[in-house]
Amino acid sequence: MSEIIRLDDVSLWRRTQEEFSYDLKKTLLSFTEGKYQKPAKKLVIDSINLKIDAGEKVGIIGANGAGKSTLLKLICGILKPTHGTVKVKGSISPLIELGAGFDGELPVLDNILMYGIMLGASRQDMHERTESILDFAELKDYAHAPVKALSSGMVARLGFAIATDVKPDILILDEVLSVGDESFKRKSQRRMEEFWEDNSTILVVSHSLEFINQSCEKAIWLNQGKISDVGRASDVIKSYINQVI
Ligand SMILES: Nc1ncnc2c1ncn2[C@@H]1O[C@H](COP(=O)(O)OP(=O)(O)OP(=O)(O)O)[C@@H](O)[C@H]1O
Secondary structure (H helix, E strand, C coil), rough: CCCCEEEEEEEEEEHHHHHHHCCHHHHHHHHHCCCCCCEEEEEEEEEEEEEEEECEEEECCCCCCCCCCHHHHHCCCCCCCCCCEEECCCCCECCCCCCCCCCCCHHHHHHHHHHHCCCCHHHHHHHHHHHHHHHCCCHHHCCCCCCCCHHHHHHHHHHHHHHHHHHCEEEEEEECCCCCHHEEEEEEHHHHHHHHHCCCCCEEECCCCEEEEHHHEEEEECCCCCCEEEHHHHHHHHHHHHHHC
């Protein structure tokens, strides 16, 4: 099988949460008082080497704060590593922050076009797909409305409809999807099952070990930013459970 994702010695440092209370006045004062301290940083991904082949379904498990979402964000290019390289061949659809790339002021139709192009589809392709995307998202009546006029559930449905219609080579999922209301949830699950049956490469983060065991042949156990174990899902889950209990 051909390699589709490769991470070589990837590390990422991030500012710690305290930095979010960053205050310019306080910083200037601390400078004048000679008390300035450099922003604290934390190593959230620590020297990761990883290879994923085309068509593999890979589950990522680990405790809260282990770095699972961060790893997905590095793979789809939302975050850049501080050190090391991330190589991805083919198109990638991150179902992570659904709708994060939308422009609220622009109509739904324009956003479908932009979002699809951002995910790697051509303009022509997106023109042809618009109808089925609006149909799946159940947003035909909103085609000309600005995205800011949609509810948050509608925005998530639109994001999901575009990202899955575009049929990427690699699908990235953070937690098992729970988009929209009950009827949409069922519909989105059926669409996800099609991806599973397909040759798509899938990376999924989940706290449901049962789901990972049933749906993925391979699993990665992350612990404090490092890979603790990688291999057959059932084996990795066993060693994770043994360590946790
Ligand atoms: N925007 C951010 N800025 C700074 N640090 C962050 C940010 N987001 C997450 N972190 C830190 O990065 C580390 C890894 O977080 P991440 O969200 O990847 O963990 P996770 O394994 O997905 O956790 P969970 O299971 O709780 O979703 C944590 O220490 C977290 O505090």
